[in-house]
Amino acid sequence: MIEAKDLHKIYKNGASQLHVLKGIDLKVEKGEVLAVFGPSGAGKSTLLHLLGGLDAPTKGEVYINGIDIYSMNGYERAKLRNRKIGFVFQFYHLLPEFDALENVVLPLLIKVENRKFRDIRERGIEILTAVGLNERLHHRPNQLSGGEQQRVAIARALVNDPEILLCDEPTGNLDSETGKQVLDLLWNLNRKQNLTLIIVTHENEIAKVAEKVLYIKDGRVMSAVPSFVTSDIRN
Amino acid sequence: MNRSLFSALKLEKLAMFIILTLIIIVACFNIVSTLIMVVMEKTKDIGILKSIGATNRSIMAIFTLEGFLIGAFGTVLGLAGGLGLSYLLEKYQFIQLPRDIYYIDRFPVDVQLGDTAAIVLAALIISLLSCIYPAWQASRLNPVDALRYE
Numbered sequence: 001m002i003e004a005k006d007l008h009k010i011y012k013n014g015a016s017q018l019h020v021l022k023g024i025d026l027k028v029e030k031g032e033v034l035a036v037f038g039p040s041g042a043g044k045s046t047l048l049h050l051l052g053g054l055d056a057p058t059k060g061e062v063y064i065n066g067i068d069i070y071s072m073n074g075y076e077r078a079k080l081r082n083r084k085i086g087f088v089f090q091f092y093h094l095l096p097e098f099d100a101l102e103n104v105v106l107p108l109l110i111k112v113e114n115r116k117f118r119d120i121r122e123r124g125i126e127i128l129t130a131v132g133l134n135e136r137l138h139h140r141p142n143q144l145s146g147g148e149q150q151r152v153a154i155a156r157a158l159v160n161d162p163e164i165l166l167c168d169e170p171t172g173n174l175d176s177e178t179g180k181q182v183l184d185l186l187w188n189l190n191r192k193q194n195l196t197l198i199i200v201t202h203e204n205e206i207a208k209v210a211e212k213v214l215y216i217k218d219g220r221v222m223s224a225v226p227s228f229v230t231s232d233i234r235n
Numbered sequence: 236m237n238r239s240l241f242s243a244l245k246l247e248k249l250a251m252f253i254i255l256t257l258i259i260i261v262a263c264f265n266i267v268s269t270l271i272m273v274v275m276e277k278t279k280d281i282g283i284l285k286s287i288g289a290t291n292r293s294i295m296a297i298f299t300l301e302g303f304l305i306g307a308f309g310t311v312l313g314l315a316g317g318l319g320l321s322y323l324l325e326k327y328q329f330i331q332l333p334r335d336i337y338y339i340d341r342f343p344v345d346v347q348l349g350d351t352a353a354i355v356l357a358a359l360i361i362s363l364l365s366c367i368y369p370a371w372q373a374s375r376l377n378p379v380d381a382l383r384y385e
Contacts, residue, residue: 055379082288107287
């Protein structure tokens with residue numbers, strides 16, 4: 001359902017060029033979990049942004065449900081991001097002036113679909129309850145703990161019932177206990193709602209659950225996954 | 236007769252026009268730079284909005300609206316100030332004119348609806364035009380750059 005073909009990304013900075021991705025191919029079916037590993041600077045985040053239609057590849061294509069998303073215009077791609085894709089970032093990226101509920105309903109407000117404010121509010125409360133934050137509806141991000149902020153961010157990513165969740169080191173900023181809770185939440189979503197997950201991570205824990213593991217180094221997919229990842233999987 | 240007086244008035248009018256134009260240009264730059272600051276401050280938020288599906292058009296609309304509201308607020312303040320001052324001037328006539336130069340000894344006040352409307356409209360249009368560049372810049376921000384780590 002999501003497929004990348006020969007993805008290249010080159011960043012130009014004046015005269016110097018940075019070849020971040022050098023031909024990435026991948027394919028993830030509906031309901032699968034793909035874990036993307038690799039050292040920092042390997043191009044993992046760039047790959048995730050390209051898969052989610054946030055950036056434009058220098059070369060190559062990304063297909064979501066068989067449609068090349070970079071043949072669409074910017075407006076259609078924004079609509080796709082709004083409805084089919086949910087992003088979860090390492091640093092949560094919540095809007096600081098808004099409370100948890102307002103942050104969560106933003107994608108619904110952007111969707112503009114003759115929905116009543118009451119329905120939008122109810123949906124926001126429903127999804128925040130599902131991530132266990134029904135007591136925190138009117139707290140602002142700076143009044144929430146890291147784990148809570150990340151759960152708000154996940155709720156926001158889910159509020160429009162996306163098909164794919166793209167997570168960029170979702171537990172990278174959390175202690176291991178809170179990180180585990182966030183991961184449990186993600187696994188539950190995957191199992192119960194058949195949500196496709198692509199997770200960029202450093203944590204071997206995630207590789208145990210993922211159907212597919214991609215190891216990226218210097219912008220290329222390495223066929224041999226290093227032992228520190230696989231040894232954990234086999235245990 | 237009175238030719239020299241009229242040519243002096245004409246020159247005065249030109250000078251006034253130039254000064255007012257300069258004031259308006261300065262005010263425009265103020266709006267533009269304030270909005271550019273706002274856009275820079277909100278760079279990350281723009282990236283977030285784009286990642287959850289906001290279109291370039293809606294980002295542009297947000298910042299145009301913000302600038303326009305600032306402009307409208309300023310226009311209302313200016314209108315109230317100007318009309319208030321005119322009213323006080325008419326009532327208390329505190330600006331005196333030298334009798335030997337002019338035929339009247341008090342500064343005359345004549346508030347005309349048409350003039351007032353034209354000024355309000357011009358102020359609103361100018362503030363709207365000043366918003367376009369910063370808002371356009373905001374809409375073109377690359378979300379990936381905007382979200383780059385803190």
